[in-house]
Amino acid sequence: MIQSRLLALAPAVLVLAACATPSAPTSVADTIARHPDLSTLNGLVVRAGLTDTLKAAGPYTVFAPTNEAFKAVPQKAMEELAADPAKLRDVITYHVVPGKVMAADVKPGNAKTAHGGNIALSRAGTFVTVEDAMVQSADVGATNGVVHTIDRVLMPPRR
Numbered sequence: 001m002i003q004s005r006l007l008a009l010a011p012a013v014l015v016l017a018a019c020a021t022p023s024a025p026t027s028v029a030d031t032i033a034r035h036p037d038l039s040t041l042n043g044l045v046v047r048a049g050l051t052d053t054l055k056a057a058g059p060y061t062v063f064a065p066t067n068e069a070f071k072a073v074p075q076k077a078m079e080e081l082a083a084d085p086a087k088l089r090d091v092i093t094y095h096v097v098p099g100k101v102m103a104a105d106v107k108p109g110n111a112k113t114a115h116g117g118n119i120a121l122s123r124a125g126t127f128v129t130v131e132d133a134m135v136q137s138a139d140v141g142a143t144n145g146v147v148h149t150i151d152r153v154l155m156p157p158r159r
Contacts, residue, residue: 028062029054031142037149040070041092044081048088058144059100060114063130065153073153090115094156100145103128103138117156130154 026034029051033042041064045051054060070078081088093115101111101121106128110118119131128135133152140147 026142027055028058028060028142028145028147031140031147032062032064035064035140035147035149037066037068038064038147040067041065044088045092047082048085048092050089050092054096054144056144059098060145061097061099061101062145062147063095063097063119063133063135063150063154064147065095065133066136066149066151069133069150069152090156091153094119094154095150102146103135103148113156115156119154 029045032038032045032054035042045054054062081091094113094117096114097111097119098114103123103126106121106123108122109120111121113119120129122129128138128148130148130150131152131154133150133154135148136151137149140149
């Protein structure tokens with residue numbers, strides 16, 4: 001009896017499963033916000049007032065430091081960033097490259113950031129580096145670009 005009830009439910013379960021849709025594509029800003037390991041970066045993007053920028057058409061490539069990467073930044077430096085919106089914007093935009101750069105497309109050399117500085121990119125096989133940071137998760141797609149998580153926070157040169 002139980003078995004016949006389960007068999008009767010099977011088509012309904014299949015229909016419901018077929019109707020389930022994967023999460024809708026999201027912007028770079030929303031992709032960062034949804035990634036639990038990027039919560040520190042997301043908070044800083046919001047504080048810097050860059051959320052709308054990273055939701056705009058783009059495309060953008062974001063080299064996104066993980067929460068662990070931010071833990072390695074001295075507390076005093078993090079407090080200074082939190083207190084200085086202009087400096088915070090500089091640091092965040094130093095992690096953003098206009099255009100969409102997939103990991104397989106990285107060529108050794110410099111890339112101009114949204115901050116205006118240059119960052120050194122390199123690739124050896126499947127390993128991609130940005131300055132002295134290693135890409136941990138590559139090619140996280142977004143509707144207006146791509147996000148690559150990295151293991152260090154990049155600091156722009158002083159102007």
